[in-house]
Amino acid sequence: MKAKFTMLFLTVAVIFVYPGVFPAATYDRERPDGVPVVSQLQQVNCGIRSLAYLMEIQGHPSAAAKVREMLPASLMGSSIRDLAEISQDVGIPLAAYGRGSESIETIALPVIVYMNPGSNSSTGHFMVLESVRENRVRVYDTQKNRYVFFSPEGFDKSWSGFFLTRPIESNASFQKLSKMESGRHYGGGHGIPQLGSGKGSLGGSGDGFSGSSSNGSPGGGGGFPGGGDGGGSGSDGCGFPTWTVNPLNFNLVVTDSPLWYKPAIGPVISCRLTYNSRADIAGGEPFGRKWQFRYGSYLDENATTGEVTVTMGDGRIDKYTSNGAGGYNRPYAIDNRLTKIAANHFEVRKPFDFVYVYQIPAGSGLTKPHLVEMRSARGQSVTMAYNASGQLFRITDASGLDTFLTYTGGKVTRITDPFGRHADFEYTGDDLTRITDMGGIWARMTYDENANLTSIENDRGITGFLIEEGGNPNRDYPPPGDENMGAHKRITITDPLGNRQEYFYDGTIGCGWYVSSRDYVEYVNKTTNNGADFVPKTTYYYETTVRGPREEIHTIVFPEGRQVTAAHDYNTGQVLSLSDSYGNTTEYTYNDKGRITSITPEIGAVTTLVYDPANDVDLTEINRAGLGSVTMTYNAYHEVTSIEDMVGKRTDPITYNANGQITSLTQIHDDHNILTQYAYHPAGQPGAHRLSRVTRAGQTIARYTYDTIGRLQTATDAAGITLTYSWDGLNRITQVLYPDGRTVDHSCSSCCPRLVDSTTDRAGRTTTYTYDALQRLVQLVNHEGGVSKFEYDPNGNTTAFTNPAGNRTSFEYDRENRLSKRIWPDGREETYAYDVEGRLI
Numbered sequence: 001m002k003a004k005f006t007m008l009f010l011t012v013a014v015i016f017v018y019p020g021v022f023p024a025a026t027y028d029r030e031r032p033d034g035v036p037v038v039s040q041l042q043q044v045n046c047g048i049r050s051l052a053y054l055m056e057i058q059g060h061p062s063a064a065a066k067v068r069e070m071l072p073a074s075l076m077g078s079s080i081r082d083l084a085e086i087s088q089d090v091g092i093p094l095a096a097y098g099r100g101s102e103s104i105e106t107i108a109l110p111v112i113v114y115m116n117p118g119s120n121s122s123t124g125h126f127m128v129l130e131s132v133r134e135n136r137v138r139v140y141d142t143q144k145n146r147y148v149f150f151s152p153e154g155f156d157k158s159w160s161g162f163f164l165t166r167p168i169e170s171n172a173s174f175q176k177l178s179k180m181e182s183g184r185h186y187g188g189g190h191g192i193p194q195l196g197s198g199k200g201s202l203g204g205s206g207d208g209f210s211g212s213s214s215n216g217s218p219g220g221g222g223g224f225p226g227g228g229d230g231g232g233s234g235s236d237g238c239g240f241p242t243w244t245v246n247p248l249n250f251n252l253v254v255t256d257s258p259l260w261y262k263p264a265i266g267p268v269i270s271c272r273l274t275y276n277s278r279a280d281i282a283g284g285e286p287f288g289r290k291w292q293f294r295y296g297s298y299l300d301e302n303a304t305t306g307e308v309t310v311t312m313g314d315g316r317i318d319k320y321t322s323n324g325a326g327g328y329n330r331p332y333a334i335d336n337r338l339t340k341i342a343a344n345h346f347e348v349r350k351p352f353d354f355v356y357v358y359q360i361p362a363g364s365g366l367t368k369p370h371l372v373e374m375r376s377a378r379g380q381s382v383t384m385a386y387n388a389s390g391q392l393f394r395i396t397d398a399s400g401l402d403t404f405l406t407y408t409g410g411k412v413t414r415i416t417d418p419f420g421r422h423a424d425f426e427y428t429g430d431d432l433t434r435i436t437d438m439g440g441i442w443a444r445m446t447y448d449e450n451a452n453l454t455s456i457e458n459d460r461g462i463t464g465f466l467i468e469e470g471g472n473p474n475r476d477y478p479p480p481g482d483e484n485m486g487a488h489k490r491i492t493i494t495d496p497l498g499n500r501q502e503y504f505y506d507g508t509i510g511c512g513w514y515v516s517s518r519d520y521v522e523y524v525n526k527t528t529n530n531g532a533d534f535v536p537k538t539t540y541y542y543e544t545t546v547r548g549p550r551e552e553i554h555t556i557v558f559p560e561g562r563q564v565t566a567a568h569d570y571n572t573g574q575v576l577s578l579s580d581s582y583g584n585t586t587e588y589t590y591n592d593k594g595r596i597t598s599i600t601p602e603i604g605a606v607t608t609l610v611y612d613p614a615n616d617v618d619l620t621e622i623n624r625a626g627l628g629s630v631t632m633t634y635n636a637y638h639e640v641t642s643i644e645d646m647v648g649k650r651t652d653p654i655t656y657n658a659n660g661q662i663t664s665l666t667q668i669h670d671d672h673n674i675l676t677q678y679a680y681h682p683a684g685q686p687g688a689h690r691l692s693r694v695t696r697a698g699q700t701i702a703r704y705t706y707d708t709i710g711r712l713q714t715a716t717d718a719a720g721i722t723l724t725y726s727w728d729g730l731n732r733i734t735q736v737l738y739p740d741g742r743t744v745d746h747s748c749s750s751c752c753p754r755l756v757d758s759t760t761d762r763a764g765r766t767t768t769y770t771y772d773a774l775q776r777l778v779q780l781v782n783h784e785g786g787v788s789k790f791e792y793d794p795n796g797n798t799t800a801f802t803n804p805a806g807n808r809t810s811f812e813y814d815r816e817n818r819l820s821k822r823i824w825p826d827g828r829e830e831t832y833a834y835d836v837e838g839r840l841i
Contacts, residue, residue, distance in 0.1 A: 044188035047078030049142035050112045050126040063090040077188025096182040099161030100174035105132035112164040126187040145367050148284040149410045154430035200249030202276040203314030239753025241443050245503045247512050247540050250489040252277035258423035258437035259415050264689035265659040266380035266398020271415050274314040286412050288432030289451035297371040299358050332547045333573035335594045344369050351617045352638045353377035361386035377637045378660045419709045439730030459751035461496025461773040475508050477531030479523045496773035499794040502530050512540040517794035536815045546571050559815035562836050581836035591616050
């Protein structure tokens with residue numbers, strides 16, 4: 001009995017530490033509690049569906065009906081051999097073959113093709129190849145119910161070379177697969193995730209249309225670790241791609257908005273692209289493999305389970321399950337609500353009534369609902385139009401202005417805005433390899449065979465990425481390039497100066513870490529590498545939620561030993577408490593809409609937040625115990641109509657026009673009121689619907705005009721002094737003209753969107769700026785020729801400043817990049833120390 005118990009324990013341990021040994025068990029462990037195995041089998045039945053579809057279109061409806069009732073025997077999906085045997089059983093025998101010397105179009109189509117496994121899957125994917133033309137391969141994805149179009153090169157790259165068809169004569173050049181060979185290759189759609197890091201979410205910082213996608217919890221989903229500056233912006237990457245790494249699922253996220261503008265009314269138009277290294281490869285993506293377009297959102301309804309899966313514009317996948325009463329349960333950690341209006345007509349409503357409308361566009365040939373409208377609470381809409389090929393070709397803003405997408409070979413090659421500006425896109429096969437934005441700034445990308453990003457290049461240098469995972473189980477920290485990562489995951493980033501930083505998930509003990517550029521250790525052997533205890537790290541420990549194991553960050557331990565611990569709600573992911581290194585705990589409560597209702601610190605006053613009971617999202621009161629309250633009122637569009645602060649100062653009322661723009665506000669004082677009014681340019685005139693004049697207490701204090709793109713052209717103050725502004729193609733101010741005819745001129749970088757190369761003031765004096773490959777200021781030359789120099793460490797901390805007189809001040813930092821010492825030019829030193837909470841002492 002003891003021996004049996006020991007063997008059972010060892011077996012369980014092997015499954016936990018080495019998930020690749022038992023892939024079916026691994027898949028089941030990743031399945032959230034309460035989800036039946038049948039539902040999981042339905043999610044990996046691309047082979048069964050493809051077989052039924054093939055028989056249906058070949059004129060065998062009875063056989064197709066029998067097959068359609070089947071499910072895979074394994075959570076891995078179906079093997080090629082399984083499908084061949086099923087076809088024999090229903091009387092329509094198929095045989096399995098491998099790529100031969102002849103092209104596949106030489107045999108009778110359609111056939112079932114087996115596509116290569118993705119980088120994060122242990123199984124491939126079955127699809128039905130229907131036609132091959134000179135420049136387009138058409139396949140049908142039965143699991144997603146849509147056609148996918150490849151270039152011949154792209155299809156060759158994605159296809160394994162295996163296919164199922166009616167038996168071919170023995171003299172044909174295709175090689176028939178043995179039972180052993182055909183039984184080794186499984187197809188399960190998205191495949192079986194390896195046990196390891198949490199699944200997390202794809203995408204970056206929300207959809208960007210009406211606020212973040214987070215649930216309002218402090219800390220969000222754990223946040224991103226320090227050090228991943230992604231090129232320095234941290235925003236949508238307007239003008240150049242920026243990157244970050246999600247420490248839950250170790251997904252590399254890259255965003256770029258190569259074309260954008262802000263209409264006078266309605267949502268901003270931003271043609272943002274998002275790359276997710278952990279995205280599935282469907283094939284035929286309009287912006288290349290693993291890239292998602294902001295306006296390319298779509299949804300898929302499972303007729304059997306009632307589940308609706310929405311793929312958002314940043315690649316995030318939201319799954320809504322039926323609540324049994326005609327509605328839907330919201331996804332984990334997402335506050336959006338889904339409503340089915342009619343067949344193939346859905347609306348996703350965000351908390352502040354920003355609505356996404358999904359329908360099958362008329363005449364598009366699409367089979368599932370796509371995003372056709374985004375509507376603000378005021379009813380201002382951005383609409384999307386599709387052509388007969390199912391391609392998004394036009395985006396119309398709330399003012400009626402059109403942005404057009406141009407395609408070549410099924411890929412978007414240009415986006416042109418209403419003002420004639422354009423962004424261009426180039427491809428190698430199915431991969432997006434170059435983006436040139438509306439200002440002419442370009443970025444070049446490269447990838448490995450699995451569409452993992454390997455580099456981003458601009459004029460100043462190359463940032464390299466090495467994404468590693470998969471292979472045989474491995475308990476050790478593997479050297480870079482090791483094919484056997486097992487459950488480990490690693491992303492190594494090399495900046496243009498050769499500095500490396502690393503994000504690593506240790507699949508043996510279930511934690512993640514980040515090693516900064518300054519602390520990075522080149523792999524020497526099993527004891528000298530980034531995995532060694534002596535290497536400073538930011539370490540992440542995880543907790544289990546309803547979504548699965550390791551789905552939230554529980555504790556972050558910083559290099560100096562400081563730590564933060566979060567407790568999450570098991571069902572919603574909301575942060576219930578945050579504890580510091582001293583054990584001080586701050587607790588949080590929430591309402592049904594995920595809004596924070598109280599913040600209770602270990603020491604100090606409790607903060608209570610009250611919301612409008614009509615919607616539970618409009619914040620009407622913030623009360624700090626013993627210190628008073630701030631109160632607000634709102635209109636039906638969630639716009640603030642009055643506010644009163646803690647000392648009783650009121651602004652009431654705040655009024656709006658039909659476009660949601662403020663028209664007046666009244667500040668109430670003890671002995672008088674101050675009325676400020678805002679006027680807007682009329683429709684049909686230059687600057688239509690944009691702010692034209694500000695009047696306070698009956699006096700005009702500002703007037704504004706705009707160019708055709710809507711950028712500020714002139715600003716006139718209360719004294720009548722007018723400044724005139726000029727802009728470049730990337731919306732950067734290049735000149736300010738003063739009434740006396742003098743100007744301030746800015747020469748902006750031609751390679752980097754946020755850098756200024758020189759500034760010339762009104763007296764004609766020029767200051768020039770020089771940057772390194774990481775876009776950091778390294779030299780400033782003033783108008784007198786004086787030179788200031790700046791030095792940095794690999795983490796981007798300023799380590800020295802030399803003024804024009806040659807005096808050098810240096811700086812030192814601790815492991816958490818906090819200033820620890822300042823050394824003056826005369827040798828004097830000033831030191832800084834911090835407590836375990838990071839406070840200066």
